Amino acid sequence: MDGNDEQKRGDDTPVIGAGPNEFSRRTFLQTMGISAAAGALADGADAQSARGPIDRVPIMGPGPVDVRLHVNGTLLHASVEPATTLLETLRMEHGLTGTKEVCDRGACGGCSVLVNGRLVASCMMLAVDAEGASITTIEGFAEGDVLDPIQEAFIRHDALQCGFCTPGLIVAVRALLNDIPRPTLDEIKRGLAGNLCRCGTYTNVFNAVLDASGQQPVRDQGGTA
Numbered sequence: 504m505d506g507n508d509e510q511k512r513g514d515d516t517p518v519i520g521a522g523p524n525e526f527s528r529r530t531f532l533q534t535m536g537i538s539a540a541a542g543a544l545a546d547g548a549d550a551q552s553a554r555g556p557i558d559r560v561p562i563m564g565p566g567p568v569d570v571r572l573h574v575n576g577t578l579l580h581a582s583v584e585p586a587t588t589l590l591e592t593l594r595m596e597h598g599l600t601g602t603k604e605v606c607d608r609g610a611c612g613g614c615s616v617l618v619n620g621r622l623v624a625s626c627m628m629l630a631v632d633a634e635g636a637s638i639t640t641i642e643g644f645a646e647g648d649v650l651d652p653i654q655e656a657f658i659r660h661d662a663l664q665c666g667f668c669t670p671g672l673i674v675a676v677r678a679l680l681n682d683i684p685r686p687t688l689d690e691i692k693r694g695l696a697g698n699l700c701r702c703g704t705y706t707n708v709f710n711a712v713l714d715a716s717g718q719q720p721v722r723d724q725g726g727t728a
């Protein structure tokens with residue numbers, strides 16, 4: 504995985520990362536870059552206006568900060584250091600290990616969750632930036648023994664091998680179908696471009712998405728995905 508891949512993911516994936524009112528780790532670094540440039544202008548007459556975004560960044564830490572998250576319909580509290588990612592908080596503080604840590608750099612989609620309905624790489628979002636947000640993890644899909652239709656479709660189409668990418672893929676499929684209820688094969692490929700499967704189960708995953716969206720799987724049409 505190189506820098507080009509990461510850039511490509513940012514360009515191609517419909518919604519990954521923080522929304523317009525949220526603040527991801529990447530936005531933080533970008534903002535720090537802007538603030539550094541603004542600092543260089545601080546001696547100038549326009550220093551106040553040039554400082555810009557840094558003025559809107561709340562100062563937290565260095566000690567632990569209380570964070571409230573609505574996870575799968577339950578309000579959860581955690582006390583975390585400000586640099587703690589949402590992924591670390593979900594896994595380490597709340598025991599929600601269905602969300603996987605794989606690349607820890609926003610490149611693989613293994614840590615995908617929904618934040619206020621938007622697909623987010625939770626390794627790229629600080630927990631403090633998710634304060635008060637509604638989070639859906641893979642643990643929130645099934646109701647008791649009743650699986651989500653996407654999970655059922657993955658089983659029907661044998662859309663997993665080792666299964667490590669599967670939680671992130673299922674979350675990404677949910678985000679895709681929320682946006683496009685009956686996606687074409689090309690739309691499915693684009694929508695899941697940010698989720699990597701090292702076992703190469705893509706054909707079966709695409710068929711599972713077609714099935715879950717009420718469409719004919721490609722192999723049943725005599726073709727291949």
Ligand code: FES
Nearest residue numbers: 605607609612626
């Ligand atoms: S672990 Fe977050 S994108 Fe790979």
Ligand code: FES
Nearest residue numbers: 664666700701702
């Ligand atoms: S099923 Fe093994 S990484 Fe996707």
